[in-house]
Amino acid sequence: MADHPVPIVTDDIKTPLVKTDTMAHLAPYPGTAKHMEPMGFPGERVENWQQKGIEKLGELLKKYRSLQVYLDICVKCGACTDKCHYYLGTQDAHNMPVQRAELMRSVYRRYFTPAGKMFPDLVRAVDFDEEVLQKWFTYFHQCSQCRRCSVFCPFGIDTAEITMAAREIMNAIGVGHKYSVEIIGKVHQLGNNLGIPKPALKGTLEFLEEEILDSTGHDVRLPLDQEGAEVLLVAPSADFFSEPHIQSLMGYAKVFHQAGISFTISSYASEAANFGMFIGSYEHQKKIAKRVVEQARALKVKRLVVGECGHAWRVAYAFWNTLNGPFDFLDPRYPAPQHICEFTHDLIQRGALTLDKSANDNLRVTFHDSCNVARATRMGPKAGGQFEIPRDLIRASCNHFFDMDEDTIREKTFCCGGGGGLLTDELMDLRVKGVVPRVTALKRVMEQDKVNFMALICAICKAQFTKVLPMYGIPMEMVGGVHQLVSNAIQLGAREGVV
Amino acid sequence: MPSFELNGRTYETDEDGYLANLSDWSQDVAGYLAKTEGVEMSEAHWEVVSFLREYYEEYKIAPMIRILTKAIGKKLGKEKGNTKYLYDLYPGGPAKQACKIAGLPKPTGCV
Numbered sequence: 309m310a311d312h313p314v315p316i317v318t319d320d321i322k323t324p325l326v327k328t329d330t331m332a333h334l335a336p337y338p339g340t341a342k343h344m345e346p347m348g349f350p351g352e353r354v355e356n357w358q359q360k361g362i363e364k365l366g367e368l369l370k371k372y373r374s375l376q377v378y379l380d381i382c383v384k385c386g387a388c389t390d391k392c393h394y395y396l397g398t399q400d401a402h403n404m405p406v407q408r409a410e411l412m413r414s415v416y417r418r419y420f421t422p423a424g425k426m427f428p429d430l431v432r433a434v435d436f437d438e439e440v441l442q443k444w445f446t447y448f449h450q451c452s453q454c455r456r457c458s459v460f461c462p463f464g465i466d467t468a469e470i471t472m473a474a475r476e477i478m479n480a481i482g483v484g485h486k487y488s489v490e491i492i493g494k495v496h497q498l499g500n501n502l503g504i505p506k507p508a509l510k511g512t513l514e515f516l517e518e519e520i521l522d523s524t525g526h527d528v529r530l531p532l533d534q535e536g537a538e539v540l541l542v543a544p545s546a547d548f549f550s551e552p553h554i555q556s557l558m559g560y561a562k563v564f565h566q567a568g569i570s571f572t573i574s575s576y577a578s579e580a581a582n583f584g585m586f587i588g589s590y591e592h593q594k595k596i597a598k599r600v601v602e603q604a605r606a607l608k609v610k611r612l613v614v615g616e617c618g619h620a621w622r623v624a625y626a627f628w629n630t631l632n633g634p635f636d637f638l639d640p641r642y643p644a645p646q647h648i649c650e651f652t653h654d655l656i657q658r659g660a661l662t663l664d665k666s667a668n669d670n671l672r673v674t675f676h677d678s679c680n681v682a683r684a685t686r687m688g689p690k691a692g693g694q695f696e697i698p699r700d701l702i703r704a705s706c707n708h709f710f711d712m713d714e715d716t717i718r719e720k721t722f723c724c725g726g727g728g729g730l731l732t733d734e735l736m737d738l739r740v741k742g743v744v745p746r747v748t749a750l751k752r753v754m755e756q757d758k759v760n761f762m763a764l765i766c767a768i769c770k771a772q773f774t775k776v777l778p779m780y781g782i783p784m785e786m787v788g789g790v791h792q793l794v795s796n797a798i799q800l801g802a803r804e805g806v807v
Numbered sequence: 808m809p810s811f812e813l814n815g816r817t818y819e820t821d822e823d824g825y826l827a828n829l830s831d832w833s834q835d836v837a838g839y840l841a842k843t844e845g846v847e848m849s850e851a852h853w854e855v856v857s858f859l860r861e862y863y864e865e866y867k868i869a870p871m872i873r874i875l876t877k878a879i880g881k882k883l884g885k886e887k888g889n890t891k892y893l894y895d896l897y898p899g900g901p902a903k904q905a906c907k908i909a910g911l912p913k914p915t916g917c918v
Contacts, residue, residue: 337822486822487915490915491915491916494915494916500916501915501916501917502868502914502915502916502918503868503915503916504868505866505867505868507866508866508867508868508870511866512870512871512874515871515873515874515877516873519873544916544917545916545917546916546917546918548871549869549871549872549902549914549916549918550871550872550902550917550918551872551873551890553917554871554872554873581916581917617917731917733823733903734822734823767917768917770917771917771918775900
C-alpha cells in the first residue's frame with residue numbers, strides 16, 4: 309500500500325499560498341475500450357479529437373443555456389478562490405474554482421467568441437490542444453462537483469456543471485475516466501455499482517436478517533423483489549457490502565419493521581447511486597434512473613424511499629421526475645421520492661417509533677452535511693429541511709449532539725474529499741489532501757466537545773472518511789450513518805406499528 | 808495491459824496490480840502479491856484468502872465484510888471475528904488488499 313503524505317492539520321482553516329502545478333501529476337486511470345465502448349463512447353481517443361471536442365462543446369452550449377451563461381459571466385472577482393477544499397488542501401492554482409473553469413473558458417473564447425477567434429492572445433483564448441486536454445483530464449478530475457464555490461459566487465456560477473460538461477466532452481472523444489465508466493457499466497449489467505449478482509444480494513440480506521435476529525431477538529425482514537410491498541427502498545449498494553454502511557441498512561429495516569410498513573429491495577434496481585451525473589451524461593443518468601421507476605411499477609409499490617446516499621438524493625429529488633416521471637402511479641399522500649431520513653422523521657413525529665436515546669450514551673455526535681444533499685436538495689415541507697431533519701433524527705436518537713464550526717456545515721459544508729466520481733485509489737493523494745478542511749473542523753469539536761462520532765448520510769462520504777481519517781489518527785469507527793444511531797436507539801416491539 | 812513476471816510466467820493485471828484472470832491465481836502468486844503489499848502471510852491470512860476465493864467461486868463477488876468477519880470468527884475463534892482483526896491482518900482493508908492477494912477483481916463503487 310502506497311504511503312501518502314498527510315498534511316499537517318492546524319487549529320483553523322487557513323487560506324494557503326498559491327503554488328503552481330502541485331497536483332499536475334495526478335490524473336486518473338483512463339477508461340479503456342473494454343469499459344468505454346459499452347457506454348457508447350469511443351474506445352480510444354478519436355483521430356480528429358480536437359474538432360470533435362469543440363463540436364461537442366458547441367452542442368452542449370446549445371443544449372444547456374446555463375453552461376454558456378456560466379462561461380460568459382464570470383468577472384474573476386475571486387470570491388471562490390479559497391472556498392474549494394481541494395485548493396485549501398493542495399495549494400494548486402488550478403484547484404481554485406475560477407482557475408479550473410478557466411481551463412474551459414479559455415477554449416470557449418477561442419472558438420465561440422468573436423474576439424477569441426480573431427485575437428486569441430489579447431483575450432487569453434487558447435487552442436484545444438494536447439497540453440490543454442491533459443490539463444482538462446487532470447483538473448476536471450480534481451473537482452468533486454460539491455458546489456461549495458457556487459454558494460459564494462455572487463453570480464451563482466455552478467462550477468460543477470462546467471466539470472460535468474468537460475467530462476462529457478472528454479468521453480465523447482474517447483478520453484474517459486475508468487472508475488466512473490466501469491461502474492456505470494456494472495449498473496447497466498448487474499443492477500448496482502459493486503456488481504453484486506442477485507444470488508449474492510439475496511444471501512447478504514438473509515445474513516443480515518439473522519444478524520438482527522441474533523442481536524435483538526426480533527424477526528426483522530429485508531425482503532428482495534417482493535411484489536406488492538408498500539415501499540420500494542433504493543439504497544446505495546455499499547449498504548450491502550461495507551462497514552459502516554450496512555449498519556444504516558439494518559437501521560432502515562428496523563424502522564420499516566417497527567412502523568409496520570412493508571418494503572422491498574429490488575435486485576434489478578439495487579443501486580441508488582447514479583454516476584451518470586458525475587460524467588455529465590444525461591442519457592446514462594436517465595437510463596440508470598429508469599431502472600428504479602420500472603421496478604416501482606413492476607413490483608406495484610406505492611412509495612419510493614431512497615437510502616443514505618448523497619448524490620443519489622440529488623438525482624432522485626431534482627431529476628427523477630423530469631428524467632422518467634411523472635410518478636402519478638404512486639400514493640400522492642407522500643413525497644415521491646422520499647428520503648429515508650424524511651421517512652423516519654415523519655414516523656417519529658407521528659409517534660410510530662420509540663427511541664431510547666441512552667442506547668447511544670457512549671457517543672458524542674456531530675453531523676457532516678454531505679454536499680449534494682446540502683446544496684442541491686431538500687427534505688420535508690420546510691426550507692432547510694435537509695439540514696434540520698437529519699439533525700432532528702440524531703437528537704431523537706442520542707443525548708449528546710454538537711455541530712461543527714458554522715462555516716463548515718449546512719450549505720457551507722466541506723466535501724469529504726472523495727465525491728463526484730473521485731473515490732478511487734489512484735486519486736488517494738488528492739483525497740487525503742482534500743479532507744483537510746473537514747478534519748480541521750472535526751478535530752476542533754473532538755477537542756472542545758469530546759465528540760467521538762461523526763454521523764452522515766452519504767455512502768461516498770462514509771467510504772472516504774473511513775479510509776482517510778485513520779491517516780490523521782482518527783479511528784474509522786468514528787464514522788457512521790444517521791440510521792446507525794437510529795438502529796441503536798430504536799425499541800423493537802415497544803408498541804404496535806402505525807401505518 | 809500492466810503485468811508482472813513470476814517464475815518465468817507473465818501475469819496480466821489491472822492498473823492497481825489486481826490479477827486480470829481469476830484462474831491465474833496460485834499460492835505462489837498470492838505470496839508474490841502479498842509481498843508487493845507488504846503483507847506477511849500467516850495461517851490466518853490464508854484463511855481469509857481461501858474464504859474469499861470460495862465465496863467468489865459461488866457468488867461472483869467478494870463477500871460483505873461482515874460475512875467475512877463472521878466466517879473468520881467461526882474458523883479462528885470468536886475473538887477474531889471482527890473488523891479490527893481483519894484490518895490487523897490486512898491494513899490496506901480486507902475488501903481491497905485481501906481481495907487482491909486472493910486474486911479477486913478490485914471491488915468498485917462507493918467502497
